[in-house]
Amino acid sequence: MVAHLYVHIPFCPKICPYCSFYKEVGRRELVRPLLDGILREAEREAAGLRPVTIFFGGGTPTALSTSQLEELITGLRQRIDFSALSEFTLEMNPATVSLEKATALRALGVNRVSMGVQSWSDRHLQALGRVHSAAQARRSFGILREAGFENLNLDLMFGIPGQSAADWESSLRTTMELGPEHISAYCLTYEEDTEYFRRFQNGEFAPDEERDVEFFETAMRCLPQAGYSQYEISNHARPGRECLHNLAYWNGCDYVGLGPSAFSTRDGVRRRNVCDTRAYAGRILSGVSAADFVEEVPPELRVVEKNAFALRTRSxxxxxxxxxxxxxxxxxxxxxxxxxxxxxxxxxxxxxxxxxxxxxx
Ligand SMILES: C[S@@+](CC[C@H](N)C(=O)[O-])C[C@H]1O[C@@H](n2cnc3c(N)ncnc32)[C@H](O)[C@@H]1O
Ligand code: SF4
Known part of the structure; x- marks a missing residue:
């Protein structure tokens, strides 16, 4: 029985130049088709599911308005049995957090938020093309606590062009002082088909593996001092606050993904929905599968993949x-x-x- 559900919301307030996730900016006309498509796809692909974890990722799910999120989550509740749900995570960008939205999401059953902070330095946030300042991220964190969220993750990035060892340590210290339950620390990667990749190829950014290793070691040294345990290479949590949804991926569990670009792995078959919101909705609403990539994952390959993920974890x-x-x-x-x-x-x-x-x- 599949126990894990992913929902992809492909909208963002602004495109970050390093990011390769499927997302669109400022496409209001795509909201209606997306919501209709996801709810129809839930009927088709997720009916009978009793998820233990749900993860709304993106893009930026909170790029949707409060009433759109209400419609989507209520619609999913009507189609899927939420009675076994233990963890319901939603990703946010600090620029899209308001007390009204956070309170509504908490009331709708969301009990974990993952917010992309990346850095507490405005200089680095600008270099990353982020739409928010450090002060706004701090305010948003306070709003999430005020709305009653007791399980928060903050995403940080290291290896940002121009970032020194002291800058990184200071970002870690500021995060630890705020005290989220979970911290993800990612090394900036230059992903193909991004503006950063082109600039990297043009020689604007110099790779420095030694510096990246040093940053990684700094995280491993600092975070345990504040009670965070590294339960996966990039993920650190207070005891009992590991992300159950990601642990399920890493343990090779089946999951269903809804929305454009979402992957599903079920009964030895992996599928990926088309990375185009209009095409996704068009296919789903006319009764055609939204998947444009399907592959069989034979048992031997599943074991290999599972071991590769599991090796990155504490167990x-x-x-x-x-x-x-x-x-x-x-x-x-x-x-x-x-x-x-x-x-x-x-x-x-x-x-x-x-x-x-x-x-x-
Ligand atoms: C979908 S985003 C998180 C939520 C929201 N969209 C935001 O950016 O605030 C997921 C996370 O992936 C990480 N990420 C995205 N692109 C990355 C890259 N090229 N290198 C390293 N980390 C990256 C960032 O830390 C980001 O917060
Ligand atoms: S990092 Fe987050 S906000 Fe930026 S483009 Fe990617 S998904 Fe959108």
């Missing part, structure tokens, strides 16, 4: 699933430890997680 991978000679070698090199029969990355191993995974999986 690691059962060593019995791995080639023992390679495991022993990596243990000798100080990149892995064996804990209760599981292979777990050491601090040194986390710095080269992709290379370790390539050796093992």
């Amino acid at each position: 690691g991978v059962s060593a019995s699933n791995l080639p023992m000679d390679k495991v022993r070698q990596l243990v000798l090199e100080g990149l892995l430890i064996l804990e209760d029969g599981r292979a777990v990355l050491t601090e040194k191993g986390k710095l080269v997680a992709d290379a370790v995974a390539a050796e093992l999986i």
